[in-house]
Amino acid sequence: AEGILNVGAFLRRSNSMLVLWDSSYVERLWCMFEIAGFLHSRELREGTEGTESKIPRLDIRPIWAAPCTVAIAVSLFGAMLALLIAPFSNPIIGSSIFGVLAVTCFHVAAESVRNYNRCIDKLQFELKSFDMQKAQCYCCSVNHVSSSGSDPLVCDREIIGQCISNWFDSMLNFNECVRSTVFANLIEQLLHRPFPAWWLIGASIPILWGQLDAVAVQLRLGHVDLAIAWSINGLMWWLSGFPVSFLCWSAFCRSWRARTHCDWLVNFVGTCIVVGVMCLLWTINSALTLWMANDVLGSAVFLVIMLVISCLLWNFGRWPLQRQGRASEHHIS
Numbered sequence: 001a002e003g004i005l006n007v008g009a010f011l012r013r014s015n016s017m018l019v020l021w022d023s024s025y026v027e028r029l030w031c032m033f034e035i036a037g038f039l040h041s042r043e044l045r046e047g048t049e050g051t052e053s054k055i056p057r058l059d060i061r062p063i064w065a066a067p068c069t070v071a072i073a074v075s076l077f078g079a080m081l082a083l084l085i086a087p088f089s090n091p092i093i094g095s096s097i098f099g100v101l102a103v104t105c106f107h108v109a110a111e112s113v114r115n116y117n118r119c120i121d122k123l124q125f126e127l128k129s130f131d132m133q134k135a136q137c138y139c140c141s142v143n144h145v146s147s148s149g150s151d152p153l154v155c156d157r158e159i160i161g162q163c164i165s166n167w168f169d170s171m172l173n174f175n176e177c178v179r180s181t182v183f184a185n186l187i188e189q190l191l192h193r194p195f196p197a198w199w200l201i202g203a204s205i206p207i208l209w210g211q212l213d214a215v216a217v218q219l220r221l222g223h224v225d226l227a228i229a230w231s232i233n234g235l236m237w238w239l240s241g242f243p244v245s246f247l248c249w250s251a252f253c254r255s256w257r258a259r260t261h262c263d264w265l266v267n268f269v270g271t272c273i274v275v276g277v278m279c280l281l282w283t284i285n286s287a288l289t290l291w292m293a294n295d296v297l298g299s300a301v302f303l304v305i306m307l308v309i310s311c312l313l314w315n316f317g318r319w320p321l322q323r324q325g326r327a328s329e330h331h332i333s
Helices: 007-013 029-048 066-086 091-128 157-169 171-190 196-202 204-219 222-256 263-292 295-316 320-328
Strands: 016-021 057-062
Touching: 007 029, 007 157, 016 029, 016 320, 029 057, 029 157, 029 171, 057 171, 066 091, 066 196, 066 204, 091 171, 091 222, 091 263, 157 171, 196 204, 204 222, 222 263, 222 295, 263 295
Parallel strands: 016 057
Antiparallel strands: none
16 A cells, blocks of 8 residues: 555656556556556656656557557568569469459458557547546455455555545546546557557568568679669668558558448458559659669669658658547547
């Protein structure tokens, strides 16, 4: 009990807090008290210290990022494998095989991203209607009886309630803090910045692996210029080509996150979008290289163009999601 009463001191002196968020996070009183107390202490330190470097930092990482990462990495691995084994000596057969395998691989990833967005809808509703009295505590769920059945458990709710009274003056202030300050921080990171650029670059590393195989083939054949061009293309797809395709794909998954009677069709359409955007970029790259009559120069110019486009989309592409996030604030799928 004494440790719980003193948890505020630990929160006050902490410089950062890492939240591993899942769909049950808002339902647990302990979790909401910790994050609300941490953000409250940050406001106090901002007012007293005024030094930005000393202001505590809150980092929120959804555990759904793990299956999404695996799904995207496996999907890209399958797509690159299809690209390497498809017989493109016959363009029709090769493109058909590649398209079928790529669509199949990305289908699972589309469902993972849509499921994540449904969890965010649930989170927004729970935060806006949060009530401390309805939050769960383990001790209350077992009627304050230990697993052995002999020793009574101390009620965490009563102790946390005392801490809340000391920190926030009243439960109403605590509830309002959760509905406003905690809501703003969670939604900012989970909805508008769920997948950082460095995360996507790490998840899409199979693209670079597949391109390096093609580079090795060209070097073995003595085609140094083509090897350099393939290397530049690999960097383009890894650093900008797939991120641009992913932004278009994730926007679709966000818009069509609700479950339907034809979920497989929605996932299929989303998969066709990401594959279609990638095919469009490949066509533009090929046309630019052909027009410049220089594989290395054409690939380098297209890399620069795509890097600029990806940076612009990554910085400004979140605004449509902000508007949509507010519109669906009370929407439960």
